[in-house]
Each structure stands twice: as C-alpha cells, then as structure tokens.
Amino acid sequence: MRKKLLCLCTAVLLLCGCHGSRGLDAFAVPEAFDDARQYEITFWAKNDTNKTQTAIYTQAIKDFQALYPNITVTMRLYTDYGRIYNDVITNIATNTTPNVCITYPDHIATYMTGTNVVVPLDELFEDPGYGLGGTLLNYDGPGKDEIIPQFLQECRIGEHYYAIPFMRSTEAVYINKDFVEQLGYQVPDVLTWDWMYEVAEKATAKDGNGDYLINGQKVMIPIIYKSTDNMMIQMLKQLDAGYSDEEGTIAVFNDTTKELLYTIAEHARSGAFSTFKISSYPANFLNAGQCIFAIDSTAGATWMGTDAPLLDISPDKLVRFETVVRMVPQFHPDQPKMISQGPSLCIFNKSDPQEVLAAWLFAQYLITNEVQIAYAETEGYVPVTAKAQNTEEYQAYLAAEGMDNNEHYAIKILASRLLLEHPQYTFTTPVFNGSASLRDAAGQMIENVTKSVRRKQTIDEAYMEQMFQEVNALYRLDQHGASRTDPQDLGPLPAGSKALLGTLAAVWALILVYLALQKMKHRT
C-alpha cells in the first residue's frame, strides 16, 4: 500500500511537473530600491568575436558596480544569438533564466508564451525615480523621449514594451565602384534592383578560357546576399506585398513572393547572384575582386573593402578597389524602405521584485552615453538614443571618417551614417510567437530556388507550390498562425482538463488522509 501510494504521489508530482507551474506573479515596481541588500544578477550577452566589444561590456559592468556596490553582475558571453535563444528557452522551464539578456524582439515573443516570464517595461519606463531618466538613478540615463522613437517602437509587442533597444544597424550594399564603372555604369545614390541585376548580368561575361572578363579570374559572383531573410522581407515591404500582420497571420506565400523568386532564380542561373549560405561571406569575395555588390549588415562594415581592418583572405588574394556604400536596392527609389535590426535588452521576471529592479537598473545603464558610444564605434552600429548621437564625442567620431583604417575606418562610418541619416526609411516586421520562424522561412525560399537552379532543377508553378508547402511545414507556420503574445481569454476548461484536475484533487485528498492516519497511528 505504502509503495503504491508513493508511486501515486510521484506520478502526481511528475504530472504537475510536466504541465508546468502557474508561473511567477506579475512584476510590480517596488516603491523603493532596497540598497541595503546584496543582489547578484546575470547578464547574457553576445559579442561578434570582437574583443573590444567584450571589453566594453566588462568596463560597463565594472562602472555600474562602482555606482551600485550592492549589485554584482555576472556576464555570460555567446557568439551567436541562436544559442542565447535556445538556452533561454531551456532555462525558462527551470526558472533559471538570466536577469538581463541581449536578444531580438522575435525571440522575446517566444519567451512570452510562458506566464510572466518577461517583464513588461511600461511601468518601469515611467517610474519617476527609477524609470528612464529617473531622479533616483545613480547615473545620467536617457529619458524615454531621448530614445530614437522607431527603435523604441520595435520593442513594443502587443500592448506593452518588453525590451529596450541596445544597438541598431541596417543593411548596406558595399560596392566595387571600379568594376561598376568598368562595365560602363555610374553608381546611383539609390540603387534599384533592376539596375543592380543589369550590371551584375553584364559582369558574368567570360572569355574563351572561361575567365571572367571583368576580373580575369575563374570566380565572379556579382551579387552575394548575406541575410536572405532580410532580402525577402525588404523586397516584400518595398512592394507593399504580404508577409504577416500584427496578429500573426502568415501572408508570405503569395504571388509577389513567387515573382520575386522567379527573378532571383533567373539571376542565380546566370551566376549573377548567390548567397552567403551557398557560397561564403560576401566580404571575402568583394575583397578578392570576385564580387561587385556585397550586401551585408552595416554591423559587418569593418570586413568590407581593400583597407578593411578585418580580413579573412590572404594578402595575395586581396585586390585594390574603391568601395562605396549605399542603402539596400529599392523598387521605388523615391520611397526607400530598409530594415532596422539590432539587439535589444529584455528583463526576465523573478520572484523577488527587488532583484528585477536591480536588473532594470543595469539594463538601463547599458543605454547611457558611455556604453552606447563606445559600443557603436566598434562596428557600423548606431547608438539608440539621440542623447548619445548628439554628443560632441560621437559627432567628433563621425567627423573623423577615414582618418585611419581602424577606429575611423571610412566604410564603417559611412555605413553607420546610412542609418543615422535615414531612420525614417526604416521598418521592422510584426512580432508574434512564430515570427522568428517566419523570418527563417522567408530566407529559406531564396536559398531553395538558388540551390535548385544551380542543380539544374526546373523552377515552375509546380515547384513553387510544392516549396511553399514544404517551407510552411518545415517551419510549422501553420501551427503559429494567428498566435498572439498578449494573454487571451481561453474560455472554459475542456471536460478532459476538468476531469484531470478533479483526479488531482482527489489524489491530494487521499495523500492528506493517509498522512493524517499515519500521524494518528504514530500518536497511538
């Protein structure tokens, strides 16, 4: 009997474990920060294998701890966002999430499927003492109105803010100007897709030995796109075509997408277009004189061009050319649209609101001028606050464009300027549980058609329909559709659930009866 009861208890506990707990209580901002207590908070961050970035994080933590000696910050560094995402998902189940995490809104939407996992920041933003630019902060933080509105808006998921922006970038086309002119063209201020394809096609001409006329080499891929998900997203946005909506309705499988894919396939077939996943880093081809239009993040600018401070090819392969930087190609150059991307900071809920407040104080510190300016200067990133952008220090940095090929590398600063000078052209995609998968799916379709034409497969309506179905299934988009991130009224419990809860209650009652009997037996 005893063994059986123990088994039953275990089963009940397992059942409870499987179905998860109720979750944490919603976070409420404490009236005051208890600085008599000690706090240990964890910060999960990402560096681009860039030692300077790591040093900036380390310095920021040191400076913050000097301001708040009762808060100790432990940093855990990752080299890619995907790993952070996976680890957070794993740690949600065990209530061992970090306190502060660098992440993307698409990922936060998935984290939010748990109950009160991610802290909504609206109240913290507005708190007069500890909020943005609050009077009780031990540092000079930016006010809410000093955060670039477009960047802050990206952190709004449904009705609430769940993140603060940390760094922002966009994509740029890094162009070998010499080759463009050699082909008889001038680089326009705003590229169109048609113009870029036309130049690229011309560059695929070969001589009798199979060498490309443009560079005399065996290799030339005129256009290489690093992030094909961004490519598809931006093209659809520029054409005002379907992708998804705020409710999570998937609209990417449409006729415009097909037309775009047919065009991409055509240029992949001629050898004018390829992708990072298929061929390798655009920067390596560009710097070796094997690419004319390398399209990559502005945060990758330090790899682009003859004098780039970071190079992955041997010196004997490097060729000299003039690099120019332009925003991504457009369908309507009079109404440019380019993606805004970059990491944000989210705060995970804990049972102790004071600990959450300590995490918020640290997160907010990361958008102070010192941290923002230092980090932005490591790559073609842009500070997320006007407060930092308008400082003399940052303006002097921009003005020193081209003074050297390291800190003031011209291409890096030109790439930053693309975003600094055109925030009005930026957009982001709707965020919902599943939006990260949708983004992957958008890029996968470009990868698929590019690979397929290289493999001499036929790209026709049947191919497109089948690929739409396969991509839809692979990324489980049909299971994500219309999933919202705000809490919803799910209606009354199903009968099965009611029965299960009834059984659980009965089992607990039996356990209590058993324990009471044991106690009575012991007394007697």
Add this chain to the structure above:
Amino acid sequence: MKKFTAILLGAAMLAGCTGKTDNTPEPTEDFTKSEGVMTYAEYADAALDTEVTIEAYVQAHQSWWDDKITVYAQDPDGAYFLYNMTCTEEDAAKLVEGQKIKVTGFKSEWAGEIEIVDATFEIEEGSWIAEPVDATELWGTVDMITRQNQKVLFKDLTVEDYGDGNAFAYKNAEEKTDDLYFKVTSGDTTYEFIVEFYLTGADTDVYKAVEGLKVGDKIDVEGFLYWYEGPNLHTTKVTVK
C-alpha cells in the same frame, strides 16, 4: 614478469615507430564500391551542384544538433566532409569511428571547402579507421589541396604570435564554449588552424594542449584538413616537442 612487460612495451614501441603513415587498406575490409556508388576519383571529377553518392568510413563527427550532424569521412583514396547531414539522434549514436556509411547529397563548395550538403545516409557493414597521412612536404604548396578533408599530420611547425603575444585566441574567451584559433609556420608559410569546439570541446586533450601553447613552441599537429579560404586544419592532436 618484468621481462614480459618490457617485451610488450618494446613491441608496442616498435609498432608505434613503424606504424603506418599511409592509408593502406586493412586486409579484412573490402573497399569495392557498391552498385551505383562513385569511386573517390569519380566524386572528385563530379561537377559542383551535382548529386553524388559515395561510400566512406566515419573518422569523426561534430556534435549532433537539431537533427543534423557534420561528419568527417574517408576511404583509402580520399576524404569527404559531410556538412549538416540529416540525422536523427538515434542514428547519430551509430556513427562511431570507422563505421561505413553510404551517403547521397550534393557536391558543393563553401569558401574553398569541397563538401557534400543536403545529404542523407545509411549505415552499411564495414569498418576502417584511417591513419593520419604525413603531409608536411606539401606545406605551402598548391598541392596541399590534394589532401583536403583527410586525416593528416604536419611536423615541426612553429607557433606564431596570434596577437598581443598570445599563442592562440578563444572565439569566446569568457565562456570557453567555442573554437580556438592559432597560427603555425613552416618555412615562409603561415596558416591559421582551429580547434573546432563541436568536434573537440574544452575538456579534450587537444583543446587543453592548444591552451597551453607558447609563441615559438615547436609542435606536430594532426587533424582533418578543412579549408576556409586556404588550409584551416580542424586540429585533433597537438604534440609539443
């Protein structure tokens, strides 16, 4: 007893000294390719982006993840890098060193690395483990690429300064959850090699050996001759002289 041990040790040392440095097939293993399977020469001649079917023996693999696995495979004539092959976790456990497999996928090139992508595989009867080939004499020559992906050995290399006087660099110095990089020279030619974390993690001898390197050390290295814009050995063993 002591005498017996000494004889055993002597025999073992002799075996070590005269150990094979080429890939002479084991007499027990039949290396004849099955029907419809390419020889290594046919694979080498196949155009990029064409479908290929090969038979080879697993020499090592990176950690399984998300129903994918990257495998270093070889037969007596050459080697194959099987990138992100579709694989269940259950099947991954069967990919032990030496295991014969039949692979169908597409021949591809990424940054100079010739590999098979979008591949599936099946387990076959047979086992063979390649000995590392001494490729030192190819160092700095265009012929180095003829050993691409093979288990190779380079002798008498000098460890270079990777920066700031360090003999190596972490991809993630704080957590040590990623690759290690180091540079080695022989003659006038320097290459950057790697300890691929998903092949040999922080608890392996090779990872620790590279962490212990000093600029100027003379070393022998073994590994799989991966290519990234040039030779980029996925190092599996480092011996400091």
